[in-house]
Each structure stands twice: as structure tokens, then as C-alpha cells.
Amino acid sequence: MIRFDDVTKTYMRGQHPAVENLDIEFTRGEFVFLVGASGSGKSTLMRMVLKEVTPTRGTVYVAGKDLSRIPSWKVPALRRDIGMVFQDFRLLPSKTAYQNIEFALAVIGTPRKVVRRLVPEMLEMVGLEDKGKRLPxxxxxxEQQRVAIARAYVNRPTILLADEPTGNLDPATAEGILDLLAEINERGTTVVMATHDRAAVDRMQRRVVEMVGGKVVRDEEHGSYETPAPVSVISGNLPDDSAHREEHPLDDEDLVVDWDGAPDSAGEGPEGPSADGIAPDERVPDESAADDGAADESTAHEIAADGAAPEGASRSETGEESDDVEESDAVKERVDRDERGDEPRDDVLDEELIDEREARLAREDDDFGGDAFADEDEEERR
Incomplete structure (x- = not known):
């Protein structure tokens, strides 16, 4: 029914594969629990069955079909034979329970006569025959999860995938959902359920497949949630994520990417220290040197104007330098800063131009009697 033939899926180059060298088969009519710590590859396995993601290497077969040979326009037809139940229900909030189930039939063009027969049957099967008119x-x-299961099963799929269907439910309610899934399985549907529900796995004693670091490390026919096997993470026999820690040391959770892209061994955010031990605010002086450069440039203009060197400026052994030397040094320093792009000069030039323009207008007013022109304009307006 479902077969993975040496399948590896890597989402990003350089990362550890989500699933690696996966060889496993689920036969028709099986009920399988997928267990493992978060990030072990359970959801990726299900997404490949739905052809939401494609394997990096290897082949996935569903109902005898090689998914790599199915064109994208045929994928909706494939998914009609696969039901999917989610942890967060994913019901349409503006539609009633009846309409949510009806919607799954309408999108595939089911005749109204068939819809009116199937939807009440589904509501009765999940024990909600008197709540069909209620909104989610x-x-x-x-009850919402029961509606979600009814919607997933209304097309009588041969495969039902359930991703943490009892994760948001109390133990008593979760037990009822499991009984419902068991009933669907008894009708011939293959059920693959990813779960962290210890009680559910131990109570049903079905096939248990455990994944660690993208690999299958346990496959028991009538298994329980925990196992004495040393390769199990969920049993506490193997530290979480330790299977590939030595092979991929950069996967260490303590090593994160800092706000500026630099590794941050301390795992702190933008205000924390970076890998080189320098806090972001301690790196600011490199940029503020441009601001200091503005002061240096104005000092250089003063040097050129009156020949007096500022305090701390370099001197010759006699304590004085020529104006030409000082001016050439200032010009050279200015050119270097302009080439580096350390100092934005547009604002400074704009201010100088504005000051010069205002001074010129003031001189023109004095020379040509600006007040007289203003009086003539006033008389014309009157």
C-alpha cells in the first residue's frame, strides 16, 4: 500500500536529512503508530505520502504507483484516495459540521443525491448525528476532531493519515477518537498515525515504528510506546538528537545564528554577545568613526584657514609643520574617507549651499532696496 525505497529527504543543503535511507512498507489494512521525538521525521514521511514534498533521493510508492512519475495535475486525484486528519482540526469556521463534511464531497463533484445520503451516515458514525447544524x-x-475524521473518511479512502489527532484532547476524549480510528481500520482502511500519546499506543498494541534522526530504529509488530532497545530516544535510552550530533556538530541547539548572520554560541538574540564575544553596541565605534571623521574634516578646514594645528595633531620635532603639509594631509584624509564611504557628505554640502544662498539674497536686498520692492508689491496688491 505504502512503500519507501531508500528514501532520503534533505530540505536545505548542508543540513542533516529529515529522513535518511528510509526502507519501510505499510501493507493494506494495517494500523501503524509512528513514534519519535519532535523533528525525527514523522511529519516529513506523511508529507511525502501526500506528495506535498518530493524525496531528494529514492522512490515512494502509494497504492502501487511511483509518485515521482505522477504529474502535478494528477496529484488531486491521488489525494482523493488519502484522508488526512490534523491535530488542530482545520475545519472551515463559517460552515456547520454538516457543511464541512459536505465540502469534501462537493469539491470532487459528488452528486447531490449521494451527498444527502453520505453526510448523515458520517455524522452518525462519529456520534454527531444531532449536531450537524452546529458551527465549529x-x-x-x-467533537471537532470527530467532524475532521468524518470529513477525511467520507470519500472512503484506502489510506488515512493522522498527525497527532489526540494531541489537543483530554485522555477520555482521546480514547473515543482512537476507537473511531480503529473502527475505520476494521473497514479496510490503512491507518498511519503519528503520535506522542503513550496511553494510546500501549492500549492498542498495534505495529509501532520509531524514528530517530530521520531513520527507523524500531519496528515492532505488537509494540508499546517505550522499549528497552538502546536506540530509543522516547524511552530515554538515547539522548535526544544524539544520533547525528558527532557527524554534524553544527546541528547543536546551542549554536544559533546571531542577528547579523554571525554564529552565536551563547544563543542570545540581537542584544546578546556574538561569537567573537563582542556585543553589538561595542561594534558601533567602527561606524561612528565616520561621524568622528566629520569633526576631523572641519578641524582640517580650520588648519587650512589659520595654520593652527588642533590639540593632539602630529607635530615635527620642532613642534611646527608647514601649512602645505597640514593641508595636504587633511585633503588626503578626506579623499580616503570619501573612497571608503565612511562619511555622508550630501547633508554637509546642502547646508553650506543653503547658507550661501541665504547670505547672497540678504546682500541683494541691501544693494537693491528689498524693502522698497516689497512696498511697491503691496501697493499693486491693494
């Missing part, structure tokens, strides 16, 4: 927010969490 008027139902409890367990």
Missing part, C-alpha cells in the same frame, strides 16, 4: 466554535475539541 459551538463544538468541543473532541
Amino acid at each position: 466554535h459551538e463544538l468541543s475539541g473532541g
Whole structure:
């Protein structure tokens, strides 16, 4: 029914694969629990069955079909034979329970006569025959999950995938959901359920497949949630994520990317220290040197104007330097700063031009009697 043939999936180059060298098969009519720590590859496995993601290497077969040979326009037809149940229900909030189930039939063009027969059957199967007119927010969490299961099963799929279907439910409600999934399985549907629900796995004693670091490390026919096997993470026998820690040391959770792209061994945010031990605010002086350069340039203009060197300026052994030397040094320093782009000069030039223009206008007013022109304009307006 579902077969993975040496399948590896890597989302980004250089990262550890989400699943690696996966060889496993789920036969028709099986009920399988996928267990493992978060990030072990369970959801990626399900997404490949739905053809939401494609493997980097290897082949996935669903119902005897090689998914790599199915064109994108045929994917919707493939998914009609696969039901999917999510942890967060994903019901349409503006539609009633009846309409949510009806919607799954309408999108594939089911005749109205068939819809009117199937939807009440589904509501009765999940125990909600008297709540078909209620909106999702008027139902409890367990009832919403029952509607989601009814919607996933209404097309009688041969495969039902359930990703943490009891994760948001209390133990008593979760038990009812599991009984419903078991009933669907007894009708011939293959059920693959990813879960962290220890009680559910231990109670049903079905096939258990455990994944660690993208690999299958345990496959028991009538298994329980925990195992004495030394390769199990969820049993506490193997530290979480330790399977590939030595092979990929950069996967260490303590090593994160700082705000400016630099590794941050301390794992702190933008205000924390970076890998080189220098806080962001301590790196600012490199940029503020441009601001200091503005002061240096104005000092250089003063040097050129009156020949007096500023305090701390370099001197010759006699304590004085020629004006030409000082001016050439200032010009050279200015050119270097302009080439480096350390100092924005537009604002300074704009201010100088504005001051010069205002001074010129003031001189023109004095020379040509600006007040007289103003009086003539006033008389014309009157």
C-alpha cells in the first residue's frame, strides 16, 4: 500500500536529512503508530505520502504507483484516495459540521443525491448525528476532531493519515477518537498515525515504528510506546538528537545564528554577545568613526584657514609643520574617507549651499532696496 525505497529527504543543503535511507512498507489494512521525538521525521514521511514534498533521493510508492512519475495535475486525484486528519482540526469556521463534511464531497463533484445520503451516515458514525447544524466554535475539541475524521473518511479512502489527532484532547476524549480510528481500520482502511500519546499506543498494541534522526530504529509488530532497545530516544535510552550530533556538530541547539548572520554560541538574540564575544553596541565605534571623521574634516578646514594645528595633531620635532603639509594631509584624509564611504557628505554640502544662498539674497536686498520692492508689491496688491 505504502512503500519507501531508500528514501532520503534533505530540505536545505548542508543540513542533516529529515529522513535518511528510509526502507519501510505499510501493507493494506494495517494500523501503524509512528513514534519519535519532535523533528525525527514523522511529519516529513506523511508529507511525502501526500506528495506535498518530493524525496531528494529514492522512490515512494502509494497504492502501487511511483509518485515521482505522477504529474502535478494528477496529484488531486491521488489525494482523493488519502484522508488526512490534523491535530488542530482545520475545519472551515463559517460552515456547520454538516457543511464541512459536505465540502469534501462537493469539491470532487459528488452528486447531490449521494451527498444527502453520505453526510448523515458520517455524522452518525462519529456520534454527531444531532449536531450537524452546529458551527465549529459551538463544538468541543473532541467533537471537532470527530467532524475532521468524518470529513477525511467520507470519500472512503484506502489510506488515512493522522498527525497527532489526540494531541489537543483530554485522555477520555482521546480514547473515543482512537476507537473511531480503529473502527475505520476494521473497514479496510490503512491507518498511519503519528503520535506522542503513550496511553494510546500501549492500549492498542498495534505495529509501532520509531524514528530517530530521520531513520527507523524500531519496528515492532505488537509494540508499546517505550522499549528497552538502546536506540530509543522516547524511552530515554538515547539522548535526544544524539544520533547525528558527532557527524554534524553544527546541528547543536546551542549554536544559533546571531542577528547579523554571525554564529552565536551563547544563543542570545540581537542584544546578546556574538561569537567573537563582542556585543553589538561595542561594534558601533567602527561606524561612528565616520561621524568622528566629520569633526576631523572641519578641524582640517580650520588648519587650512589659520595654520593652527588642533590639540593632539602630529607635530615635527620642532613642534611646527608647514601649512602645505597640514593641508595636504587633511585633503588626503578626506579623499580616503570619501573612497571608503565612511562619511555622508550630501547633508554637509546642502547646508553650506543653503547658507550661501541665504547670505547672497540678504546682500541683494541691501544693494537693491528689498524693502522698497516689497512696498511697491503691496501697493499693486491693494
